[in-house]
Amino acid sequence: MPLPRWLAQVNKRVFNPLEIRRGARPVLTHLGRSSGRTYRTPLDAHPLPDGYVFIPMYGPRTDWVRNVLASGTARLSIGGKEIELNSPRMVRKADVWPLLAAGTKTPPGISDESELLRMDLREESGQVAGDVGG
Template sequence: MAWPRQLLPVARWIRRPALRIAHAGLGFAEVTHRGRRSGREYRTPVRAVRSGDIIIGANFGADADWVRNVFAAQTARVRIGDDVLTAVDPRLVDTRTVLNRLPPMTRFILHRLARTEQCIVMRVS
């Protein structure tokens, strides 16, 4: 189940501290993407890992603005710890199909705690 849209105000409130954590690693990452209409650059904290491809949890589902922006552009920059990677060719997949590629703690958080149903898998270019 995607997280309810009612949680968006809370998510926006914790965005800045979450971006600081993303820079420290710890299973968090920062996705930099462009707005579909505005062309503005946005940064969104996410749960992500690099396991060959980049696997990003889509907690709010495929309708989240950042997800729609990434799919419209077909590219994004992903910062995981100190690494900044250009990711391309996003694919929306069921979380259960990538669980075996996730570290145990990330697997537990995405699947059990956050109950994330979908992930985005992107190729590093």
């Protein structure tokens, strides 16, 4: 079950800017689907052999998820590197979780049926997800 929407609004306005300034978490840069404005969202980025998976704690209708799905691309800043991502799609946790590093913990409220956002490495980038941590 996703976290309440009011908490998402508090995070967006208060805690996300603080997390970005701290620089300790991966940051997903994406374009607003209506405004075209650039947004930066701190997230946990779980590396896969060919990309990353992100957990929308507030559900699949979260603004950043909808923005990424609409634009088809995003950029991930992680470990001092910029990684271009594309081909966003929603996947069931049960389908992707076995691909993650052993011991990856499931956040509270996330079930095997929860939808996660999966993105591929952009081929031209030559990046390998496991090379940059997560």
